[in-house]
Every structure is written in structure tokens, then in C-alpha cells.
Amino acid sequence: MPELPEVEVTRLSFADRIAGGRIESVRLGKPLRWPLGLRADQLVGRTVLAVRRRGKYLLLDLDEGLLLLHLGMSGSLRFADRQPPAGAHDHFDLVTSRGVLRLNDPRRFGAVVYAPGERSQEALKLLGRLGVEPLTEDFDLEAFHRGLKRRNAPIKQVLLAGELVVGVGNIYASEALFLAGIRPTLRASRISRRRAEQLRAAVRQVLARAVAQGGSTLRDFSNAQGEAGHFQLEAMVYDRAGQPCRVCASAVKSIRQGQRATYYCPNCQKS
DNA sequence: AAAAGCCCCTGGATGC
DNA sequence: TGCATCCAGGGGCTTT
Numbered sequence: 369m370p371e372l373p374e375v376e377v378t379r380l381s382f383a384d385r386i387a388g389g390r391i392e393s394v395r396l397g398k399p400l401r402w403p404l405g406l407r408a409d410q411l412v413g414r415t416v417l418a419v420r421r422r423g424k425y426l427l428l429d430l431d432e433g434l435l436l437l438h439l440g441m442s443g444s445l446r447f448a449d450r451q452p453p454a455g456a457h458d459h460f461d462l463v464t465s466r467g468v469l470r471l472n473d474p475r476r477f478g479a480v481v482y483a484p485g486e487r488s489q490e491a492l493k494l495l496g497r498l499g500v501e502p503l504t505e506d507f508d509l510e511a512f513h514r515g516l517k518r519r520n521a522p523i524k525q526v527l528l529a530g531e532l533v534v535g536v537g538n539i540y541a542s543e544a545l546f547l548a549g550i551r552p553t554l555r556a557s558r559i560s561r562r563r564a565e566q567l568r569a570a571v572r573q574v575l576a577r578a579v580a581q582g583g584s585t586l587r588d589f590s591n592a593q594g595e596a597g598h599f600q601l602e603a604m605v606y607d608r609a610g611q612p613c614r615v616c617a618s619a620v621k622s623i624r625q626g627q628r629a630t631y632y633c634p635n636c637q638k639s
Numbered sequence: 640a641a642a643a644g645c646c647c648c649t650g651g652a653t654g655c
Numbered sequence: 656t657g658c659a660t661c662c663a664g665g666g667g668c669t670t671t
Contacts, residue, residue, distance in 0.1 A: 371664055401647075401667090424665075441665055442649075457649085475648045477665060494667095521642060529642095530666085537664055586664065587651080606664095626643070629662085 370439040372502070372535025373578035374589050374597065375424050378439075382447035382469065382592035383419035386428075389464030390415050395451075397459030398476060401440065405482040405490055411435075416464060423498045423534030428462075433484045435462075436494055440477025446470045447592040469592070499532045502571050507533060513564040516556040523559060524552035525626050527571070536571060539584055539606045542631045544570040546604045551637045552630045553623070577602075605631040 370378070394408035411430075420427040426445075428435040439445070451461060451468040460471040460480050471478060483491035499515075500506040515532040516523070526532065527541045536544060545552050547570035550563060559567065583589060583597030586607070590596050600607070604614050608631060609622035618635040 374664065401665095438665080440648095441663065473648095474650065475663085475665095477647065519641075525642085528665090539664060584664070589664070627645085628665095 370424060370443065370583075370589065371537030371540050371578075372421075372424060372575055373540070373581075373599065374583035375426060375439065375535075376421055376579050377583040377591050377597060378445050379419050379421050379426055380591075381595070382445065382467075385447055386416050386464060386466050386469060387418055388415065389466030391430075391462060391464050393461075393463045395454065395461035395463070397454060397457075400459055400471075400473065400476050401438070401479040402481055404480055411462075411482070416462075416466075422495055422501075423530060424537070425495065427486075433482060434486065434491070436479070436481045436483060436491065437471065438479045438494075439471075440473060440475060440479070442475040442588065443471055443473035443478035444589055445592045446472065446590075446594060497531060499530055499534045502533045502535055502575055507568060507572065509561075509565055509568055512568055513559075513561050516559050516564055519556040521556060522553045522625055523550060523556045523567075524630050526556040528626075528628070533571065535575060538628050539586075539600075539603065540571070540574050540578065542606045543574045543604060546570075546632060546637060547574055549637055551639050552625065552632050554639060605633060607631065 391411050391414050394411050396408055415431045417429040417431060426437040447467050447469050449467050451463055457472050457474040458470055459473055462469040512532060519526045524541050527536045548567040550567060578599040581597055581599040584600040585596035586600055605620050608620045611620050613620055613633040613636060616635045618633055620631055621634050623630050
């Protein structure tokens with residue numbers, strides 16, 4: 369589900385509301401991808417200072433340590449005044465004096481991990497190899513192009529890997545490549561500087577637009593207030609196999625790359 | 640070092 | 656209606 373836009377939209381929907389909240393209790397459901405990393409009751413009494421995002425991770429800064437949250441494929445957060453009975457897929461509740469943050473994640477690919485500090489082993493293990501943030505000045509064209517030249521894998525998979533630039537998942541990889549007019553199977557090393565520039569701009573444009581639209585709601589994503597996103601309505605190629613390209617009316621094609629579906633227009637993305 | 644495959648897990652859609 | 660199969664916004668880990 370959640371790529372950078374969905375994670376950022378989620379963050380924006382509860383960061384201000386939870387900030388300053390004192391942790392009153394923690395409820396754990398079924399195991400997530402990794403163990404929490406400390407006893408849940410050790411969080412009680414700490415304060416949530418702020419919520420940041422790094423790639424597809426949310427970082428809850430506490431007055432001591434931080435919580436790293438990942439939504440995996442099917443996770444979503446809700447922030448509410450009260451704590452209703454937990455449903456079958458509610459696997460983490462953070463009850464604070466400002467409200468209750470609840471993670472719902474049917475597939476349980478998500479995670480909530482405690483780290484004593486941002487530079488700790490625990491944090492670096494998850495965040496240490498992430499590429500640059502696409503929506504900041506850090507997304508430097510020259511460095512991006514140099515990185516692409518070093519990879520022979522198809523560009524779609526290089527984007528998904530998140531080692532050069534973070535936050536681009538399966539929806540937005542196809543969308544960005546469409547906007548840039550680049551075929552997803554093209555080897556990254558063969559992308560010219562000019563096309564790298566177009567791709568960089570396309571990644572930024574599509575992610576920013578998706579944030580503005582509240583993210584994409586394919587089946588069950590909603591922000592921490594329960595509101596769905598709308599970007600999926602303006603997707604150019606994602607999940608549109610066989611349908612006419614919105615630019616040239618050619619049939620959108622679907623292929624598989626690394627066990628994931630990729631969508632592109634064979635006419636608008638000739639190479 | 641980089642690339643390719645394999646899993647983790649549940650549920651919805653589709654087909655017989 | 657029942658059951659099998661395939662597929663899904665991710666990504667760490669192991670093997671080539």
C-alpha cells in the first residue's frame with residue numbers, strides 16, 4: 369500500500385495532534401515483521417515530541433529514543449481520541465494523553481521498532497542504506513545520474529530498490545517512468561544525463577502531486593483520520609492494463625519485473 | 640558489488 | 656456454494 373505519498377499524508381494527518389502526548393500504555397497484537405525491541409511498558413511515561421518521515425518509515429521522536437514505524441504492504445494508522453476494542457488486524461496501539469495511535473495491518477509486513485537513538489545500531493539497520501529524499505535538495509541530479517550509470521538492472525527495479533532515491537514504490541515507479549517517457553525495462557546505466565534529469569523531475573512531480581491528492585487508495589489505505597486518497601483516479605498507467613493511454617490512446621501494457629507488475633505505454637515510452 | 644529469487648502474511652477476485 | 660489459484664502500495668535476506 370504505502371509509498372512515500374501515503375506515508376507522508378499519514379504523517380501530516382496526525383503529527384501535530386500527537387506531539388506532546390505522554391505515553392500512557394501500549395497494546396501489542398499479533399507479531400509484526402520485527403519485535404518491538406524493548407518491553408512495551410518501558411515506553412510508558414515517555415513523551416512523543418514529533419513525527420518525522422524517512423523514506424517509507426515514520427519516526428516518532430520520544431523524549432528518550434524513538435519509534436520507527438513501517439506500514440509494509442497493508443498497514444495504515446489511525447489517530448483517535450479514544451481506544452475502541454481492537455479488531456483482528458489491529459496490532460499496535462500507542463495510547464497517549466493526546467489520543468490513541470493504532471496500526472492496522474492485515475498482512476503484518478509492517479513494523480514498529482524501538483531505537484535508543486537515530487544513530488543506534490537498531491535505527492541504522494533499518495535506515496542506514498536508504499537513498500536520498502526525493503522531495504528535498506538532497507536529490508541531486510549529478511549524483512542520481514552517476515548512480516544510474518553504475519547499475520545495469522532495469523530502471524524500474526533501480527527505482528524500487530530505494531538505494532539511490534527513496535519512497536518510490538510500485539505505483540509511482542510506473543507513473544514516474546511514464547511521465548519521463550522512459551521504458552521500465554531500460555537498463556539504468558543507459559540513461560542519458562538529459563533523461564536522468566527528466567526522470568528526476570518526474571519522480572518529484574508525481575510524488576508531490578500524490579501527496580497533494582491524499583495518496584492513492586487502491587483498496588484500504590486511509591490517513592490517520594480515516595480519509596481516503598484520490599491519486600489513483602489520475603494514474604496514467606498503473607493498474608490500467610489494456611486500457612487506452614490517456615495521452616496517445618495506445619493500449620497500456622503490463623509486464624512483470626522482479627515478481628511485481630509494471631505498467632507502461634508502448635508508444636509513449638519507446639525506450 | 641550488484642542482481643535475481645524467495646519469503647514473510649491475509650484477504651479479495653477470479654475460475655472451475 | 657465450495658475450493659484452488661493468483662495477485663496485492665514492501666523489502667530484508669540468501670544465493671548467484
